[in-house]
Amino acid sequence: MYTEKVIEHFRHPHNMGKMKEYSAVGRVGNILCGDVMWLYIRVERDATGREVIADVSWETFGCTAAIATSSMVSDLAKGRTLEEAIAISNRDVANQLGGLPPIKMHCSGLAADALSEAIYEYLTKEGRDIPAALQARHEHIQKDMATLEERYKVFLDRDPSKGKTDEAPSCS
Amino acid sequence: MPDRVYLDNSATTQVARAVVDAMAPYFDVRYGNASSLHSFGQEARHAVEESRESMADSLGVRADEIVFTSGATEADNLAIVGAALARSGGGGHVIASKVEHDAVLRAVEWLQPMGFAVTLADVDGTGRVDPETVRAALRKDTFLVSIMAGNNEIGTLEPIAEIGRICRERGVLFHTDAVQALGKVDLPMDSVDLLAASAHKLHGPKGVGFLYARRGTRLVPLTHGGGHERGLRSGTENVPAIVGFAAALRLALAERDEVTARMWRLRRRIIDRVLRMPGTRLNGHPEDSLPHITNFSFAGIEGESLVMKLDEAGIAASTGSACSSPNLEPSHVLVAIGVPLSMAHGSLRISTGRDTTDADVERLLDVLPRVVGELRAMSPFKVGE
Ligand SMILES: Cc1ncc(COP(=O)(O)O)c(C=O)c1O
Ligand code: FES
Numbered sequence: 001m002y003t004e005k006v007i008e009h010f011r012h013p014h015n016m017g018k019m020k021e022y023s024a025v026g027r028v029g030n031i032l033c034g035d036v037m038w039l040y041i042r043v044e045r046d047a048t049g050r051e052v053i054a055d056v057s058w059e060t061f062g063c064t065a066a067i068a069t070s071s072m073v074s075d076l077a078k079g080r081t082l083e084e085a086i087a088i089s090n091r092d093v094a095n096q097l098g099g100l101p102p103i104k105m106h107c108s109g110l111a112a113d114a115l116s117e118a119i120y121e122y123l124t125k126e127g128r129d130i131p132a133a134l135q136a137r138h139e140h141i142q143k144d145m146a147t148l149e150e151r152y153k154v155f156l157d158r159d160p161s162k163g164k165t166d167e168a169p170s171c172s
Numbered sequence: 173m174p175d176r177v178y179l180d181n182s183a184t185t186q187v188a189r190a191v192v193d194a195m196a197p198y199f200d201v202r203y204g205n206a207s208s209l210h211s212f213g214q215e216a217r218h219a220v221e222e223s224r225e226s227m228a229d230s231l232g233v234r235a236d237e238i239v240f241t242s243g244a245t246e247a248d249n250l251a252i253v254g255a256a257l258a259r260s261g262g263g264g265h266v267i268a269s270k271v272e273h274d275a276v277l278r279a280v281e282w283l284q285p286m287g288f289a290v291t292l293a294d295v296d297g298t299g300r301v302d303p304e305t306v307r308a309a310l311r312k313d314t315f316l317v318s319i320m321a322g323n324n325e326i327g328t329l330e331p332i333a334e335i336g337r338i339c340r341e342r343g344v345l346f347h348t349d350a351v352q353a354l355g356k357v358d359l360p361m362d363s364v365d366l367l368a369a370s371a372h373k374l375h376g377p378k379g380v381g382f383l384y385a386r387r388g389t390r391l392v393p394l395t396h397g398g399g400h401e402r403g404l405r406s407g408t409e410n411v412p413a414i415v416g417f418a419a420a421l422r423l424a425l426a427e428r429d430e431v432t433a434r435m436w437r438l439r440r441r442i443i444d445r446v447l448r449m450p451g452t453r454l455n456g457h458p459e460d461s462l463p464h465i466t467n468f469s470f471a472g473i474e475g476e477s478l479v480m481k482l483d484e485a486g487i488a489a490s491t492g493s494a495c496s497s498p499n500l501e502p503s504h505v506l507v508a509i510g511v512p513l514s515m516a517h518g519s520l521r522i523s524t525g526r527d528t529t530d531a532d533v534e535r536l537l538d539v540l541p542r543v544v545g546e547l548r549a550m551s552p553f554k555v556g557e
Contacts, residue, residue: 010477011484016550027552033500034517035474038552059552063476067550103500151513155472155553 003098006068013067015074019057024125026117028110028141029148035062035107036148037070039114043082043122053077053085058114065100065107069093073111086119086134088112113141176486177532181373181525182324182352182465183490187416188375188526194419195377198412206409207398216411223418230425231384232361239383239401240414244351246394247368247383248275248318250404251347254391255316255366256283265289265314269301269330270508275368276318276349277504293319298457299328299509303335310338316345321353321367325492325505325521326456327465329357336363345389351381352462355424356432365389371413375526376420380413424526431526435463438524438533442466445537449544451555453515455506464524467492469506469515470544472553478520481543487536490521 002010019040029036037060044054056074060066073093077085090108094100100108120138123130130138149156178186198219204212206220221235228235241247256266268280270292280290291309293301301319310317317339322329332348339346340363347366350359355374359367366389370381385391385404397406424431443466446452451471470478475491482489492503502516511519522536548555 007480010480013550018552030500034502034513036552059550061472061551061553062474064480066474067477152553154514155555 001101002064002068003100005096005098006065006100009068009071009097010064013071015055015057015071015078016059017057018059019055022055022057024118024122026114026119026121027145028113028117029144030106030110031144031147033063033106034148034151035066035110036060036152037062037066037110037114039070039073039111039118041077041115041118041122051082053080053082056115062110063104063107065104066110068097069100069108069111070114072096073108073115077115082119082122085115086131088115113137117141176488177535179487179489179522179524179528179532179536181528182521182523184372184378185375185525186527187372187377188420188423190423191376191416191419195412195416198415202411204411206411207400216409219411219415220409223414226418227382227421230421231359233384234387236402237384237387239385239404240409240417241381241383241401241405242379242407242410243372243381244273244349244368244370245275245381246405247370247381248273248347248349249279250383250391250394251366251368251385252276252279252316252318253283253394254404255345255347255389256286256288257392258390259315263287263289263313264316265291265311266316266318267291267293267306267309267314268318269293269295269320271295271299271301271323271325271328271505272318272320273324273349273351276320280318289313295328295508297510298460299323299326299455299505300457300460301330301335303331303338306335307338310342310344314342314344316347318347318349321348321350321359322357322462322465323456323505324352324465325503326467326509327352327461328457329353329460329462333360333363336360336365339365352465355421355428356435356462356464371417371420374420374424377413377416380410380417382417427526432463435524435528438528438530439463439466441530441533442522442537446540449541453511455509455511455519465521466523467506467519467521469511470518470520471515472551472555473518473544473547475517475519477547478518478543481547482520482536482539485539485543487539489523489536491519492521 022040023043026039039058042055046052056077058070060070090112093108202215204216206216225235293305336346345365349368351370354369365386367384372378393404395406453469455467506516
């Protein structure tokens with residue numbers, strides 16, 4: 001069902017894990033399958049003064065394709081300018097992986113969304129103007145995130161940055 | 173791949189050598205059509221009828237109460253849709269449970285636009301249907317109750333003897349999907365009117381099953397043709413498969429005590445070890461269960477990735493039902509037993525077979541903490557020690 005490329009990225013994912021010092025993070029998820037992806041970016045200015053994504057990393061709770069697309073989008077975004085990165089689409093991610101099964105196309109959507117959310121957060125933090133398309137996309141993504149944050153509250157509250165240590169549900 | 177370990181026996185099983193051997197002559201030596209007059213046909217007919225008798229004997233029922241089908245999906249459909257269409261006057265009410273296999277759920281769902289009412293009974297946190305829930309759901313026009321014998325995803329046994337008795341008192345037909353239970357636990361044949369089974373779950377071939385239909389049970393056939401199987405299932409009998417099914421059932425019953433005792437031992441070992449890992453839960457009933465199916469949820473990781481990681485390490489297991497694999501939503505069984513959505517996507521079903529060894533299970537238990545750890549390291553959800 002999956003291409004060799006997908007399996008390859010799943011088995012040996014690139015840029016996996018939380019980044020120590022990041023400029024922004026994009027948090028996205030899909031309420032149907034329940035999968036979520038956190039994508040971290042560090043933005044720096046290159047020699048010509050353009051803002052580029054100097055580093056990318058991610059944390060993903062999800063299926064094989066979600067993990068492979070996280071890995072792929074991180075490869076695609078690294079070293080790109082913000083404009084170039086915003087333009088990376090779910091099709092680009094899926095194509096680079098040699099395609100995805102139809103039911104798994106949304107996994108690549110998750111990866112592209114995570115990247116655009118991270119850029120959205122970066123621009124917001126920097127007090128920049130947000131392009132209308134990015135704003136619209138952000139609002140759409142946030143709807144699902146509200147549901148998911150509620151669903152995964154127990155795990156999110158464990159985040160040491162929030163200092164809580166609730167038990168995972170129904171652990172036995 | 174070096175010696176792989178197969179722990180997905182509730183999806184399907186390896187056909188036992190003895191079963192392959194029993195089937196072989198019916199492909200190329202005694203290959204006649206069981207309806208033909210000549211000696212080829214007689215050999216085939218003899219094989220089919222002998223298989224029927226041997227299976228009926230071991231179940232304690234009459235041979236003419238066994239209808240061979242292409243599998244349990246067809247048997248479930250024949251029981252449910254066949255009984256519904258046999259209602260004079262049409263319409264009526266059917267009860268099934270929320271944890272049934274899709275073969276039952278989709279069949280009762282299909283009846284709804286045909287003017288039938290359907291109630292799906294709730295289950296408790298272990299997946300058990302309370303017989304009193306069924307009693308309370310019975311209506312004047314209820315004509316059929318369908319509750320599985322043992323659950324294919326979580327293993328929980330249902331109180332079918334009791335539910336069957338309640339139905340009998342009220343003059344309602346009782347059907348049970350016994351696919352996972354056949355050959356593993358005693359089936360209370362006295363309490364059921366209809367029962368579906370499949371060969372490929374007990375080391376027999378795929379594509380053959382049967383419907384037990386108590387004498388006098390009125391069913392309308394779903395296939396029309398040459399009038400095979402007492403008119404209930406037209407179509408040339410799959411002779412080698414039927415012979416294989418009978419051989420598989422004989423084998424399962426002959427080895428039952430030994431095999432199920434081993435399965436119980438392995439299941440207890442798996443449960444003991446997995447529940448010591450942080451962020452895990454057992455889905456199903458710890459004791460009132462089929463011996464071969466064990467289902468867990470792992471916090472912070474997703475089931476499909478876990479199955480892929482295990483496969484990479486040479487271990488075949490599944491997230492739940494094989495048929496629901498292309499579905500994005502969590503298993504209807506896990507939702508019905510109240511597994512929180514945050515845990516329902518992280519399920520793993522381990523199912524043993526007659527050949528599963530201690531070494532196989534030790535290999536799983538060796539690999540599992542590592543792959544769970546790897547996936548949790550990727551996940552934004554942190555599950556503490
Ligand atoms: C409980 C249950 N019912 C029905 C079926 C369908 O059986 P078959 O594959 O023979 O159609 C299965 C297995 O797939 C099952 O586990
Ligand atoms: S199934 Fe939803 S992200 Fe893969």
